[in-house]
Amino acid sequence: MLKKVLLGMLAVIVIGAVVVGVADALTGKSVAAQGAAQAAAQSTTQTQGQGYRGGQGASNGAGGQGATTNPNPGTPQANITQTVTIAGVVQSFDGVGLSLITDDGAPLWVQLGQSRYVSAQGAVYTAGDHVTATGFYENGQFQASSVVNDTTGQTLTLRDASGRPLWAGGGGAGGNGRGNH
Secondary structure (H helix, E strand, O other): OHHHHHHHHHHHHHHHHHHHHHHHHHHOOOHHHHHHHHHHHHHHHHOEEEOHHHOEEEOOOOOOEOOOOOOOOOOOOOOOOOOEEEEEEEEEEOOOEEEEEEOOOOEEEEEOOOHHHHHHOOOOOOOOOEEEEEEEEEOOEEEEEEEEEOOOOOEEEOEOOOOOEHHHOOOOOOOOOOOOO
């Protein structure tokens, strides 16, 4: 009798595994991964905590309150230790950054920032354009504060003097509580 029960349970487990495997193959996404993604989405929308610059708000931005003053005035958003100016020729532009060959012949990725902001500024870079970028290195990556397209004369300003991205908005003077930058 016990043998039959164990064989029955084993059969149910095997059939369940086959069903899950077929479901994964048909959807292209693991059922377990879907469940984890749903759980993460629920916890993300329900988590509340202290926002940037002292504002209270949910992680999805709903119902948040922005701080009226910066609790650490003069503290930059970026870790700028030294400003660097680099010039080179554009190899490619993807909306968030430029691939350059510097005038010294070295390849360099120049991180511009949020693609929506870059696009809204009308920034256009074509392979072969010569540019001069001013910025800083953070975690080994060049972060542009401004880029002058020497070929077209266009200047793209991305950060203020403290390194705060201009697309971040608000300057720490408050927030709309919706997570919009």
